[in-house]
Amino acid sequence: MSKSTYSTKHHHDRYSPPPYSNRSSYVSPLEKLDRLAQKFQSKKVLENNNYKKLYYEGKCNLFETSNYRYYHIHHQTPMDILDDLIDYAKEVTNYTIDTEDQLQPPPQPSKPALLQIEYVYENNPSILLIIEMMYLPKQHEPAFIKIKQLLKIIFSNNHTIYLWGGIHKELKHFYRFGLFDENDINSVKERNIQDEFKCYLNQTYPLSPDIKLKTNETYSLQFAIYKMFNQWLNKRFTLANFGCGLDPALDTIIIPRQFSNQQKRIIEDEEEIRKFMINYALNDCLAVTK
Known part of the structure; x- marks a missing residue:
């Protein structure tokens, strides 16, 4: 069951393991x-x-960030949640994306593991998706078709996608999952915030x-x-x-x-x-x- 969580504050890594006598093993x-x-x-x-x-x-x-809610997306995500996210996506034109990889033993390359997507609202709290790529439904299953429909809406004509880096480099290893392809990515308006920040900083603080x-x-x-x-x-x-x-x-x-x-x-x-x-x-x- 996917969960949605509302948050205004973020965890800090204050965690440290307790002293156990057999910690050399575990x-x-x-x-x-x-x-x-x-x-x-x-x-x-x-x-x-x-x-x-x-x-x-x-x-x-x-x-710190303002309020948001998030959803895990995978083979157990309820259909009504996916339907709601599709409806929300039809009203949004700005999104932020990021990805995370799964490290593999050398010399194997890393594998795509997460695709994070934020629905960017001007006044309302953001909605974020954590799409767990290694736990997707099978491609013939209704849930997969719904997730694909959702991403086709997000990566559709004239939608603006914000990200830290270039969109093709960020997403090219995700095409293999069959949820979207290069043609979808080519249809969006890319905003590479990393490049924009570099221009701003170099012009504002040249010394x-x-x-x-x-x-x-x-x-x-x-x-x-x-x-x-x-x-x-x-x-x-x-x-x-x-x-x-x-x-x-x-x-x-x-x-x-x-x-x-x-x-x-x-x-x-x-x-x-x-x-x-x-x-x-x-x-x-x-x-x-x-």
């Missing part, structure tokens, strides 16, 4: 993630920790030590949020396991047999990191809109 998903990030993205970890330090020193605020002048140089979304709003957008979960099945309704938490005596702790850890990942995925969309 490693929490959050600990695994931090080790992975330190190994493959140590520079980004350092950058995120610098913003975190500024936050704890009271020199910036935690990223800034942070200036990036080369064509292939880009600013991160995290930097933009800090520069424009003095807020810390936590990027701790960039390499998280986004293909795990975030919606609790999918019931994807597995207890390894060797850790069956720690079932309660493992379930708590898995539920906790899924909440953080959902928040991260939503914030990546909301930050672009902001």
Whole structure:
């Protein structure tokens, strides 16, 4: 069952695992993630920790948004929810999108895992979708046809799509799922906010030590949020396991047999990191809109 949640505040990663005597055997998903990030993205970890330090020193605020509600989209999403989302989409012309990948063991490339879409309203709270690509209905099933219909409306003629980067690069690996294709993407009006932010910053602050002048140089979304709003957008979960099945309704938490005596702790850890990942995925969309 898909869920919708209303929120004005966002989780902060205050979670730390309790001291267990056999922690050398069991490693929490959050600990695994931090080790992975330190190994493959140590520079980004350092950058995120610098913003975190500024936050704890009271020199910036935690990223905040206005009210919104969100829905998980997958093979268990009720048809009436999909019908409602289709009706809402018929009244909206501006959307923000973002994606998350599922990291694979080297040398395999990452797999598309999430497609986040925000219905951008001028005065009303946003609606956000988290489409869980690894848990879609089969293509012949009515729910898949409904999801495809929804995305055909969103990616339709003259609709404006905001995103951090280029739309074709962001979505080209999602065509394989059969929900939309390149022709659909070609029909929308793309707003690459990353490029627009670069033009704005370089023209407004030409003497800034942070200036990036080369064509292939880009600013991160995290930097933009800090520069424009003095807020810390936590990027701790960039390499998280986004293909795990975030919606609790999918019931994807597995207890390894060797850790069956720690079932309660493992379930708590898995539920906790899924909440953080959902928040991260939503914030990546909301930050672009902001």
